[in-house]
Structure formats: C-alpha cells, structure tokens
Amino acid sequence: MASGKIYDEEKIVEQLHHQETVRSAFSQVIEHYSQPLYWHVRRMVFDHDDANDILQNTFIKAWSNIDNFRGDAKLSTWLYKIAINESITFINKKKQQQNLSLDDDATFMASSLEADPWFDGDAAQVKLQRAIASLPDKQRLVFNMRYYEEMKYEQMSEILGTSVGALKASYHHALKKIEAFFDEHD
Amino acid sequence: MKSKRQMKTEKSEILDKLGKEPGFKVPDGYFEQFAHQLEDKLPEITITDVDEKPSAWIKWRPFVYMAAMFAGVWCMMSIFDRSNGSNDIDRRQAELQQEVTVEENADEAIMSGVISDIDYLIYDDSVAME
Numbered sequence: 001m002a003s004g005k006i007y008d009e010e011k012i013v014e015q016l017h018h019q020e021t022v023r024s025a026f027s028q029v030i031e032h033y034s035q036p037l038y039w040h041v042r043r044m045v046f047d048h049d050d051a052n053d054i055l056q057n058t059f060i061k062a063w064s065n066i067d068n069f070r071g072d073a074k075l076s077t078w079l080y081k082i083a084i085n086e087s088i089t090f091i092n093k094k095k096q097q098q099n100l101s102l103d104d105d106a107t108f109m110a111s112s113l114e115a116d117p118w119f120d121g122d123a124a125q126v127k128l129q130r131a132i133a134s135l136p137d138k139q140r141l142v143f144n145m146r147y148y149e150e151m152k153y154e155q156m157s158e159i160l161g162t163s164v165g166a167l168k169a170s171y172h173h174a175l176k177k178i179e180a181f182f183d184e185h186d
Numbered sequence: 187m188k189s190k191r192q193m194k195t196e197k198s199e200i201l202d203k204l205g206k207e208p209g210f211k212v213p214d215g216y217f218e219q220f221a222h223q224l225e226d227k228l229p230e231i232t233i234t235d236v237d238e239k240p241s242a243w244i245k246w247r248p249f250v251y252m253a254a255m256f257a258g259v260w261c262m263m264s265i266f267d268r269s270n271g272s273n274d275i276d277r278r279q280a281e282l283q284q285e286v287t288v289e290e291n292a293d294e295a296i297m298s299g300v301i302s303d304i305d306y307l308i309y310d311d312s313v314a315m316e
Binding site for chain 1: 198200201203204206207208209210211212213217220221224225227228229231232233234
C-alpha cells in the first residue's frame with residue numbers, strides 16, 4: 001500500500017457509512033483497488049487512456065452510490081461489477097462508433113496494440129491478446145479473471161452472477177478457442 | 187487443490203509457453219497520481235448515518251403494533267361474547283315459552299278441576315233437589 005496503512009475492509013466498510021469518515025475510507029478503497037481494477041479493465045479494453053477513463057468512472061460511480069452500499073456483498077464484488085459494467089458499456093459504444101454489430105468481437109480494439117506506447121509485448125503476446133479479443137465479451141471476462149487474475153470460481157460466480165459450473169465450461173471453451181486461433185494464425 | 191479433471195481442462199501448452207505477462211505497462215507513478223487526482227474530483231455527498239436516531243414512528247412502532255394486537259384480541263373476545271349472549275337470550279326465550287305453556291296447561295288443569303267441582307256441585311244440587 002502506498003500510504004503504508006493496513007487495509008481492514010470490515011473497518012473501512014463501517015467507516016463508509018458515516019459522514020465524517022466516508023471520504024478518508026474511500027481514499028483507502030481507491031488505493032487498495034485501483035491496481036487490480038485497472039488491470040482488469042485494461043485487459044478488456046487494451047488501451048491505457050481508455051482504461052484510465054473507465055477506472056475513474058468506476059470509482060466516481062461507486063462514490064456516488066456509496067450510500068446504497070450496505071455491505072451485504074463484498075466491497076470487491078461490488079466494485080468489480082461496476083468496473084465490468086463500465087467496460088462493457090464502453091466496448092459497446094466503441095463498436096457502435098466503428099459501425100460494428102454488438103455481437104462482433106473486440107479484435108479491432110486489439111489491432112492497434114503494437115502502436116500503443118504503453119504496450120511492450122512481443123509478437124507472441126500481441127497474438128495472444130488478439131486471440132483473447134476474438135472471444136465473446138463474457139468469455140473474455142471469464143478467461144482474464146481466471147488466467148491473469150487467478151480469481152476463484154466462487155468469487156467470479158458472485159461477480160458475474162453465473163454458476164461455477166458454467167464458468168468452468170466457459171473457461172474451457174475460451175482455452176480451446178485461443179488454441180484454435182493460434183493454429184489458424186500459425 | 188485442483189482435481190485432475192480441472193487440471194486437464196485448464197491446461198494449455200500455448201499459454202504455458204507464453205506466460206502470464208500480457209505486455210501492458212503504465213506511466214511511472216500512475217497509480218499514486220491516479221488516486222490523488224481522483225480524490226480531488228470526488229464531489230460532496232451526504233451519507234445517511236446508520237447510527238442516526240430513529241424517527242418517532244420507528245421508536246413507537248413496536249408498542250403500536252402490540253396495542254393493535256391487544257385491541258384485535260379484545261374485539262374478537264367481545265364479538266364472541268356477544269354471540270354467546272344472543273344464544274342465551276334465545277335459550278331464555280325458549281324457557282319462557284316453555285313456562286307459559288306449562289302455565290297454560292296448569293290453567294287448563296285448574297279449569298278442569300273447577301269444572302269437576304261445578305259438576306260435583308251440580309251433582310250435589312241434584313241430590314239436594316231430590
């Protein structure tokens with residue numbers, strides 16, 4: 001943690017419910033969750049500036065609705081849900097701007113990766129990102145959360161509102177599609 | 187611990203070769219700056235304090251509910267009693283009717299006795315006349 005404070009989520013959630021402590025508590029939430037949420041969003045939208053905007057919107061939405069957060073769900077689950085909604089909304093808007101169907105994949109977003117100053121991956125990594133971008137949005141989410149974030153299926157289930165069995169199947173299909181993409185583009 | 191089946195379905199040779207570093211990077215000090223810049227952008231909000239004193243209604247609500255419950259019970263008891271009371275009246279009316287009938291019978295019996303007495307007197311009179 002940048003501030004060196006010990007992050008105690010239970011205490012912070014309690015502080016979020018009081019006018020005099022809400023701002024300082026939310027600052028700790030930003031410090032704690034900005035990195036994992038940023039990487040989560042970045043893997044979805046690829047571009048740093050887009051990820052930055054979406055992350056800001058995510059925290060501003062969370063802040064505006066903090067009075068509605070009563071601690072029934074985990075704070076992380078709530079924040080991930082907002083971030084995912086913001087990401088999907090952004091991707092759909094971008095697809096509309098590019099005159100693409102909402103069912104089209106996001107490969108157009110990954111196509112400019114090599115020119116991105118905030119991407120220093122090699123050709124194989126570009127190829128992998130394109131393969132991931134070719135997945136349907138929800139499958140892409142599942143793949144990123146499981147493969148890169150190593151999130152437990154149970155937590156993914158809470159965030160995405162999908163059964164653990166369906167998530168496992170979705171991840172398995174995503175792996176097969178990525179392998180097939182590599183076979184096709186050899 | 188992962189099951190063999192899960193290990194099998196989550197295994198990919200391609201991914202094993204590539205590793206988990208996607209190649210994305212951020213400007214130096216990005217996350218520190220992000221936190222500071224965002225905190226400045228957050229508007230003022232009003233939190234409904236969970237420890238706020240409850241309203242008079244919330245405070246008195248259990249007592250009102252309890253009073254309503256007792257009133258309900260009292261009303262039911264009252265209706266039940268009234269219903270029993272009307273049964274008593276019916277029963278009393280039936281008893282009175284029965285008493286009237288008995289009295290009528292008694293009158294009849296007395297009247298028959300009177301007649302007998304008259305008959306007796308008539309008889310006596312006839313005897314006397316003889």
